[in-house]
Amino acid sequence: MAERLRCAVIGTGAIGLEHLKSLARCPQATLVAIAEKDAKRCKEAADAYRVPRSYTDYREVLDQPDIDAVTIALPNYLHAPVCIEALQARKHVLLEKPMATKLKDAIKIVETAKKMKRTVMVGQHLRFGRHTQIAKDFIDRSQIGEVYHLRAFWLRRSGIPRIGSWFTQKQFSGGGCMVDLGVHLLDTCFHLLNDFDVKTVSAQLHSKLGPKGIGNFDWGKSDIDPQKPFDVEDCGIALIKLRKGSSILLDVSWAAYHPPQGREHGIDILGTSGGLSLFPARLFRDGPNGYESIELDAPKLPHSEDRSHHFVSCVLQGKKPLVTLEESLKVQQVLDAIFVSSSTGKEVKLG
Ligand SMILES: NC(=O)c1ccc[n+]([C@@H]2O[C@H](COP(=O)([O-])OP(=O)(O)OC[C@H]3O[C@@H](n4cnc5c(N)ncnc54)[C@H](O)[C@@H]3O)[C@@H](O)[C@H]2O)c1
Numbered sequence: 001m002a003e004r005l006r007c008a009v010i011g012t013g014a015i016g017l018e019h020l021k022s023l024a025r026c027p028q029a030t031l032v033a034i035a036e037k038d039a040k041r042c043k044e045a046a047d048a049y050r051v052p053r054s055y056t057d058y059r060e061v062l063d064q065p066d067i068d069a070v071t072i073a074l075p076n077y078l079h080a081p082v083c084i085e086a087l088q089a090r091k092h093v094l095l096e097k098p099m100a101t102k103l104k105d106a107i108k109i110v111e112t113a114k115k116m117k118r119t120v121m122v123g124q125h126l127r128f129g130r131h132t133q134i135a136k137d138f139i140d141r142s143q144i145g146e147v148y149h150l151r152a153f154w155l156r157r158s159g160i161p162r163i164g165s166w167f168t169q170k171q172f173s174g175g176g177c178m179v180d181l182g183v184h185l186l187d188t189c190f191h192l193l194n195d196f197d198v199k200t201v202s203a204q205l206h207s208k209l210g211p212k213g214i215g216n217f218d219w220g221k222s223d224i225d226p227q228k229p230f231d232v233e234d235c236g237i238a239l240i241k242l243r244k245g246s247s248i249l250l251d252v253s254w255a256a257y258h259p260p261q262g263r264e265h266g267i268d269i270l271g272t273s274g275g276l277s278l279f280p281a282r283l284f285r286d287g288p289n290g291y292e293s294i295e296l297d298a299p300k301l302p303h304s305e306d307r308s309h310h311f312v313s314c315v316l317q318g319k320k321p322l323v324t325l326e327e328s329l330k331v332q333q334v335l336d337a338i339f340v341s342s343s344t345g346k347e348v349k350l351g
Contacts, residue, residue, distance in 0.1 A: 005069050006032045007023050010036075010072050011096075013073065013220055014221055019073055033054065062089040063089070067091065068091065075167075077101050087120070088112065092311075093113075093120045095122050097123060103332055106328070119321065121323050123323075126187070127323060130305055133301045134297065137302065139194075146272045148245065149269075151270075152185040152251070153266060155258050157255065160209075161180065161219035169228055175233060176254060177232075177233060178203075182250055182252045186240075188267060189248045190327065196330040201338055202239045202341050202347040203337075204237055205339070206233060206235040211230045217254075236338070237251050276296075280296075282294065333350060
């Protein structure tokens, strides 16, 4: 086993910089190269993280045989094509969410990864969070009995990542808040349930405030053009029923007139002998003196809290990552069904 993984980051926008920061302090990784099409951002990132090689064309990174792995932090429409090219160039891939903008492209990633015998992990960072890990451990040790329902929400009042950027154009993003925020919650809910086997999906998406220019949030580095049409959802709900009987209610918005108080995002988990809520992790149960609400903590977590460090260590040790590609494909299937259900007005059955 090699001692260090030689890594590159493709795309050094808002989240690409986070990946650079985390790889730069990873004891098992050597940060070798970056690719960023904006020459100014490329140079700034290379200087800030002292990356020896930097390019404005990502193919120059893929052409280098001494690079083992790439992190792809590009706009969503580039995830599948660049991931597939990277796999064909024999690189392992840490891929930003969502896996792809279309289900058929996600399937192609899975096929190519298998063929090239390379690891791909979708960077679902919520799974690595301290409180998710604590809750998952609690559930796995049957501490709240049978888990039968999860209520997951991410309710931004004014959180559209830059109206007029690629985020708000369907051809580049694949969707709005469901693809951006819902994907994290879906992945985390299935992971907590230990069950990705969905029977039906019923959803309703709305696009009410974004098209009027309401709800902007200054996130991201890419160019904006406010004249471009806003053609994605800024709010949506979904009811997901799993084959074994549990259910998930998903409620997501980038922008909406919500009440000002309360958690912006969280998951409430109902079990037959107790409940949990995230974030942070709290336990609710009947105690000797009435209903108890206890903040949970753990001295040691099963996984690193840093998804990049986890990915690097899995590749070096030849282990399956916490987020498997098969699981991410299931999440993509559900996202796809959410869009079909909303546009047809019907419940979608998954095979
Ligand atoms: N896990 C998370 O919490 C999280 C948070 C935000 C964004 N993301 C995901 O990360 C990805 C990037 O989002 P962002 O917020 O950093 O967007 P961004 O617009 O800030 O950055 C994208 C970068 O990619 C560069 N780029 C575009 N085309 C390129 C090409 N062909 N070659 C090289 N570089 C190119 C752009 O110039 C830009 O710097 C998205 O998929 C998004 O969904 C994840």
